[in-house]
Amino acid sequence: MRSLVVRTRPRTFVTPWTLDSMHRQLENWMDRAFSVSNGESLERGLTLTPRMDIAETEKGYELSADLPGLRDKDVDISVSNDVLTITGERSYEQESDGRSVHLSERGFGAFKRSFSLPDDLDQDQIQARLKNGVLAILLPKTEEVEPPSRQIKVNTS
Numbered sequence: 001m002r003s004l005v006v007r008t009r010p011r012t013f014v015t016p017w018t019l020d021s022m023h024r025q026l027e028n029w030m031d032r033a034f035s036v037s038n039g040e041s042l043e044r045g046l047t048l049t050p051r052m053d054i055a056e057t058e059k060g061y062e063l064s065a066d067l068p069g070l071r072d073k074d075v076d077i078s079v080s081n082d083v084l085t086i087t088g089e090r091s092y093e094q095e096s097d098g099r100s101v102h103l104s105e106r107g108f109g110a111f112k113r114s115f116s117l118p119d120d121l122d123q124d125q126i127q128a129r130l131k132n133g134v135l136a137i138l139l140p141k142t143e144e145v146e147p148p149s150r151q152i153k154v155n156t157s
Helices: 016-033
Strands: 052-056 060-066 075-080 083-090 107-116 127-131 134-140
Touching: 083 134
Parallel strands: none
Antiparallel strands: 052 060, 060 134, 075 083, 083 107, 127 134
């Protein structure tokens, strides 16, 4: 049985928690280095990288992605050459009421995640639903059918 393989992230010896901590440290250094004279941070946002979980059941695979603030029209899901691709975009909301942004930690921008699909999937039956900021994709397995077998007669001549 083959499992879903994430195609967008290289294998590394660094854990995601280490990367998150390094990212926060780099942000702190950038905030200190590029703050204006009154201590106000420059306006900048993080890129959008949805967190995802993939689970396997007897009947198929379940992919869940956190997409807070996105609507169904902001997300596109496609399958081509045994690869499931999820793309989307969350636009940065410019405030025009005279407020200055001092901190922006929410991710904005476009994202793309791709996964190699295992051979045991029924790609025509894939379903997706976006509810309360969580994208759920159901990837049902094909029903295993025993190929017919037949006896082959062995001749002596």
